[in-house]
Amino acid sequence: MSEPLLQAVNLECERDDRVLFRDLSFSILPGTLIRVEGPNGSGKTTLLRILAGLNDSYSGDLLWRGQRRDGYREDFLRNMLYLGHRPGIKPLLTPIENLRALMAGRRSVPDKVLWQALEGTGLGGFQAVPCHSLSAGQQRRVALARLLIADEPLWILDEVFTAIDIHGVAALEKLLIERVENGGAIVVTTHHDLRLPAMQRVTLGGGDGYDR
Amino acid sequence: MTAEFTVNLRSPDVSVGTATAMKAVFVRDLKIALRQPQDLLNPLLFFVMVVTLFPLGVSPEVSFLEQAGSGILWVAALLSVLLSLDHLYRHDFDDGTLEQLVLQPQPLFLLVLAKSMAHWVLTGLPLVLLAPVLGVMVHLQGNSVAVLCLTLLIGTPVLSLIGSIGAALTLGLRAAGVLLSLLIIPLYIPVLIFGTGTVMAASEGAPVAGQLALMGAFLVLALTLAPFASAAALRISLSNS
Amino acid sequence: MWQIFHKLGSPKWFFGIASTLMPWLLWVGLALMVAGIGWGLAFAPQDYLQGNSYRIIFIHVPSAFLAQSVYMMMAVAGLVTLVWRMKLADVFVKAVAPVGAVLTFLALFTGAVWGKPTWGTWWIWDARLTSMLILLFLYFGVIALGAAISDEKSSARAVAVLVLVGVVNIPIIKYSVEWWNTLHQPATFKLTEKPSMPAEMWVPLLLSVLGLYLIFGWLTCLRMQTEILVREGRTRWVKELVQAGGN
Numbered sequence: 001m002s003e004p005l006l007q008a009v010n011l012e013c014e015r016d017d018r019v020l021f022r023d024l025s026f027s028i029l030p031g032t033l034i035r036v037e038g039p040n041g042s043g044k045t046t047l048l049r050i051l052a053g054l055n056d057s058y059s060g061d062l063l064w065r066g067q068r069r070d071g072y073r074e075d076f077l078r079n080m081l082y083l084g085h086r087p088g089i090k091p092l093l094t095p096i097e098n099l100r101a102l103m104a105g106r107r108s109v110p111d112k113v114l115w116q117a118l119e120g121t122g123l124g125g126f127q128a129v130p131c132h133s134l135s136a137g138q139q140r141r142v143a144l145a146r147l148l149i150a151d152e153p154l155w156i157l158d159e160v161f162t163a164i165d166i167h168g169v170a171a172l173e174k175l176l177i178e179r180v181e182n183g184g185a186i187v188v189t190t191h192h193d194l195r196l197p198a199m200q201r202v203t204l205g206g207g208d209g210y211d212r
Numbered sequence: 213m214t215a216e217f218t219v220n221l222r223s224p225d226v227s228v229g230t231a232t233a234m235k236a237v238f239v240r241d242l243k244i245a246l247r248q249p250q251d252l253l254n255p256l257l258f259f260v261m262v263v264t265l266f267p268l269g270v271s272p273e274v275s276f277l278e279q280a281g282s283g284i285l286w287v288a289a290l291l292s293v294l295l296s297l298d299h300l301y302r303h304d305f306d307d308g309t310l311e312q313l314v315l316q317p318q319p320l321f322l323l324v325l326a327k328s329m330a331h332w333v334l335t336g337l338p339l340v341l342l343a344p345v346l347g348v349m350v351h352l353q354g355n356s357v358a359v360l361c362l363t364l365l366i367g368t369p370v371l372s373l374i375g376s377i378g379a380a381l382t383l384g385l386r387a388a389g390v391l392l393s394l395l396i397i398p399l400y401i402p403v404l405i406f407g408t409g410t411v412m413a414a415s416e417g418a419p420v421a422g423q424l425a426l427m428g429a430f431l432v433l434a435l436t437l438a439p440f441a442s443a444a445a446l447r448i449s450l451s452n453s
Numbered sequence: 454m455w456q457i458f459h460k461l462g463s464p465k466w467f468f469g470i471a472s473t474l475m476p477w478l479l480w481v482g483l484a485l486m487v488a489g490i491g492w493g494l495a496f497a498p499q500d501y502l503q504g505n506s507y508r509i510i511f512i513h514v515p516s517a518f519l520a521q522s523v524y525m526m527m528a529v530a531g532l533v534t535l536v537w538r539m540k541l542a543d544v545f546v547k548a549v550a551p552v553g554a555v556l557t558f559l560a561l562f563t564g565a566v567w568g569k570p571t572w573g574t575w576w577i578w579d580a581r582l583t584s585m586l587i588l589l590f591l592y593f594g595v596i597a598l599g600a601a602i603s604d605e606k607s608s609a610r611a612v613a614v615l616v617l618v619g620v621v622n623i624p625i626i627k628y629s630v631e632w633w634n635t636l637h638q639p640a641t642f643k644l645t646e647k648p649s650m651p652a653e654m655w656v657p658l659l660l661s662v663l664g665l666y667l668i669f670g671w672l673t674c675l676r677m678q679t680e681i682l683v684r685e686g687r688t689r690w691v692k693e694l695v696q697a698g699g700n
Contacts, residue, residue, distance in 0.1 A: 016604055017687075054311055055451045057606045077317040086308025092247045093240070101309075104236030105316035105323075108228055130247075377618055381611050385601045394597050395615060398590040399622050402629035409633060430625070437621065444535070445614050452607035 003065065004029050005079075005154050005185050006051065011060035013046055020046055021204050024060070030153060033176065033186045034200045042205025044189040045085065045158055051187060052082040052156045078106070081152040085159055087143040091132035095123055095142045098131060102146060109149055117148040122168065137163040147175060154185045161192040233318045234326040241330035251299070255292040255335050256342060262288035263346050274351050281350030282360055282411030286404055289339045289364060290371060294396060296335045297375040298389050300327065301446065305383050305453070314450055321439040324446065328376045328439065329369075336368030352415070359414035363407040366427045373438035374399050380445035384453050403430060464681045465690050467541055471674040478674065482667030489661030497653050506570040509563050514658055515665040517560035517581075520588060521623075523553035523669070527595070528620035531613030541677075543609030544684070546616065547599060548676035552669065554592035561585050580634045584627050591619045605684065 004027035012022040020043030028034060036044045049055040051062070053069070053076065062069045064076045089098050099114045118127045121141040131139055140163050147155070161169050169192060176186055177196055188194070228236075245252055266284045267277060277284075304310035313323055343364050347357040378396040382388040410423040493511035500507040527549060533542040564582050565575045576582070598615055602608035650658075685691045 052315065054314060056447065057451050057604070074317045077315055080315070082311070082315055084308055084311050086306070086311065088308035088312040090240075090244055090303075090307060090309060092244045097240075097243070101236060101240045102312060104228065104240075105233040105313075105318060106228060108232075374618075377614070381598060381615060382601070387601075391597055391601055394590075395594040398587050398594065398626070399618065401587055402622070402625045405629040405633045433625075441614055441618050445611065448607055448610045448614065451610075452602065452604050 002030050004063075005065060006069075006076075007061075007063040007066075008051070009061040009063065011047075011050065011058055011062075013043060013050065013055075013058045015043070015046065015057075024202070024204075026200075026202055028154065028185050028187060030183045030185050031180055032200055033180050033188065033196050034202055035194060036187065036189045036202045036204065038204030044204060047202075047204065048082075048156050048158045048187065048189060049084070052080065052084075053077065054082070054084075079152050080154045080156065081146065081150050082156045083143055083146070083158065083160060085162075087140050089131050089139050089142050092130060094128045094130055095134070095145070096127045098142055099145055102143075103149070107151075113149060114145075117145040118142070120148050121145045135163075137165060137168070140164060141168070144172065147179075153183070155179070155187070157186065157188045159190060160188055161190050230318045230322055233316060234322055237313070237323050237326040238330045241327060242333065245330075245334045252334055252338070255296045256338050258295060259288050259292040259339055259342065260346065262291060263350065267350070277350045278352070278415070281347065281352045282356065282415075283408045284350060285343060285346055285360060286364075286367075286407045286411075289336075289343070289368065290400055290404060292339065293335055293368060293371040293375060294393055294400075296331070297379045297392060297396070300331050300376060300379040301383050302379075302388075305449075310446070311450065314446060320443040320446065324376065324380075324442045325435070325439040328372050328442070331376070332369045332372040336364075336372055339368060340364045352411070356411050356415040359420055360411045362424060363410050363427060366424065366431055367403045367407045370403050370427075370430050370434045371400060373434040373442075376442040377438055377445055380442045380449060383446070383449035403427070406430070464540055464544070464685055465688075468678055468681055468694075471678055475671050475674050478667045478671035482664045482669075482671060485660050485664030485667065487664075489657045489659070489664055492657035493654075493661065497657055498651065500654075503571060506567065509567045511658060511661050513560060513563035513567060515662045516556045516563065517585065518662055519665055519669055520553055520556040520560050520585070523549055523556065524588065524591065524616070524620065524623065527553065527616045531616040534609050534613040535617075540684075542613075543605070544677050544680045545673070546595075546609065546612055548680050549673055550592060550595050550599065550612075552672060552676070554589060554596060556669075557585055557589040557592055561589065578634060580631045583634065584630045587626050587630070588623070591623075595619070 006028040007026075009025050010022075011024040013020045024047075026034070036047055038044050046055060050058050053073070064072050069076055088102060089095075090101070093101065095118050096111075096114060099118065100111070103109050103114070115127055118124070121144055123138060123141055123145070126134060126138065131142060134142070144160075144164075161172065164172060173194065173196075176188075180186060180196065263284055266280065270276065270280070301310060304313065314320060316323060340361055343361050344357050347360050352360060375392075375396055378392045378399075381395065382392045385391060406423055406427050410420050410427070413423060414420045490511050494508055497508070499505055527546050530542040530545045533539050534546065561582065564585065568577055568582075569575055595612055595615055599608050599612045602611055682691060
């Protein structure tokens, strides 16, 4: 068995006097997809933000490739891609400018590849239109274009199917399956009924959250 | 729509240096601002209008304006920077680009520094360029107009850098604008004191090199410390969202 | 070592220690205050310039002293919050910020009252009064930011950053304000220098400073205990404590 990328050990998170989860432990292995499940307000997004390193009000440990993540933050960030509720798209910039800006801090990618990636998400012809004139679904597709050029082994995707049409959902599902088959690790939350061969579940919201 | 999520593109892995990443952040902020020129103009108009209030509200006498001119201009500049700070991180926070910025593999304080510098170029620098005109209107004499511009040139980046801390701390809060002012105004006082004091000294013919050097020291201190505080504050605000 | 540190940070442990310390802090503090102020008001000699009006320093100086050191203490606690995430440090900052603000206000108020007979006006823009006024603004900022963030942990950490930024700025503000206005009399007394006032004046002053420190310690313990009870209300030890108190 291969070495886990990210390991959560006894995670506990309390928010506004409510325990969202506690003693939560799981490993994220290459070639697996983990679906975080639970009712609204059970802390799915919070867990993903903790895993991504955006939220650090938790107790417990996060191990990146077997080491405490705090000491390897840069290495972790280079190898992790996070897409949140908010797409990270500037309305005043065009899709191609947005993609360029998002990649600028990570890798230098030739412009040709970026144009192709946008075409690949069904945005062909819209590459140079300001994003505020695009629909919500199209804006999300700009963000999703990153998945086509991503080489990060760990993806953390929050509500990744939101605002995407049926064709898009099917295509995106296929992309995720291929990714996992090729050894990528993916953590998702989604209300979409996702069925994948190598899927694991992490279920939140067991207790009422108030007991101690 | 024929092709959807079909191409799986792999590009050569050329990782990006910190300087390139900083430049990208800086350029992106300038580009966005230039697409909305009205937002750039508003703090400048505010600056001019606040300065106009003083001759109207206090006295148009040359003797008063000569005395108070540098203070009026400095207070107006300070307020107009303060007014523009609310936007520094708010839009990025709302559309999610701030999350992506924090997750970039470069040291966050350097990216924050790039953002603060972009903020200065977009708000502080135009104020410096506009100041001579207003300086003449409040009857500052020859040399003191130049000194005023020099103090603003050194002082306004400090305002942007310190202001960035307040903007990061109040990110995502209700009524963040007023709270931001409450937090930041006391921290602006030294810059204001030395900014106006230097111009006053110049108008009395006293040497000002020492004061200017001291303001330079403020700038160096703000450049080295403020980005760390802003970065820490951003992480806290994002943790809370 | 690490365990001791953690134990020090445990609210339950603090609660017990505070309960034992509090009566001592209160009564010794009160005794020192009464002695210092009584001596200062009734027995210390008149000032040859200011007559009896100077006697307000027995309140003014202790509160000004403490107002500044409370901010320093908050900064130390803020650092602890950011580095070690110690709950008790959060509680401390939250408990003492309003006390610091009140002390700063008291120093300003007594300064104004002192100013009336001395300068003939309630308020003068002199360096030290202005510095105290800015310190009051800093306290207001800390309290306002703490109140604006509902999540306890985020609130404590944001406030810690603000307090640390403030503490870096305090010497700069002081220096700037002094440069701006160098008209005031030199500092009343410094610990490192030989005091210029006679012993009959500075001994009671020292007593009232010490007394106020102890009373501040008592008040801090009390406020921290209250805050801990609110925060830890759902834990077993607090429930047991409440039940024991009810029987």
